[in-house]
Amino acid sequence: MMHRVDGLFNSTDNSRELTCAHGANHRERKMIETLKLIFIIAVLILAALATLRARSLLLSALWLAGVSAMISTLLYTLSAHQVAVIELSVGAGLVTIFFIFVISAAGDEQVERSSVIPRTIAAVLVIVAVTLLIVLGRSSNWVNALPTTQNQANRFTQIRGLDLLVQVVLIFAGVLGLVEILAEAKAPLDHPMADEIAVKREHDLQSLEQESRRPVEDARRLEHGLITPTDATPEAPQLR
């Protein structure tokens, strides 16, 4: 199966056709490529661990961008150029901007060290999950589960109309989510909008009536001697 793979993996079969002199050179080149791969992967895993360990959310988001950048480098090394470009632009660019925007909107809370699930149980669960992944990956021959003929692959790409439609709907949902992020917080209304307006108008009308009635009442009080002329409003009419 390996002979069908291009990029990094086809070097194994090519080495058989080389002469001894070229063979040594080829082995050296292969070792350098392997070392390069190991270096990329080491940085990738270190960045992932730093994302997990970072106490500040902002630092965590920035380390995640580093993980995306290293994954796109790895994908490029594996000859998956299209995914590498999309991962770099979307994963390391767009999503990081979203994260930074949301952290600035929601506040950079310090992440608590204690967890909901005890760490020992979490570690055991992770070991079980990874073991299952390895065992199922080795036993079920999952590579052969993929369509092997080009025809099936073409068929899959041709019926991507539905797939694209779903993606459009998802992008629409994403835009709505973004609007939700940008929306200002507003206190919920106690009544329907029409009732709120009617109550506000009634309140304004009452205060207007009180204002217009105040000079007449002051004049009455002045006549009965309840208030002094200095306390009365200047507009108070003289009653007879």
Add this chain to the structure above:
Amino acid sequence: MEISPLVICLVTVCCLFAVGFYGLLIARNLIKIVIMLQILVKAAVLGLVLAGQMSGQLNLGQNIAITVIVVDTIVAVVALAFAVQIRRQVGTLDVRDLSSLRG
């Protein structure tokens, strides 16, 4: 002993999966949970491309990986929107405090 690049990449997928899953289990902050989910999905994307490489159908693997990236981005945006709204309404992003709320 010579290690094949394929084995190295599969070990990377397992490591990334482990880090993402562990973070998802122990994280208490909603934004941190979304970040860990991103790492988990990146492991899946790498696995899909590797599967495409191994079966000789790299284009198919890339197609599915791109779809997964788009869906993952949308999931992240919607989840972050929820997180912001929860922060505004409740005042915290801690899942322990949120789980004690009663409707």
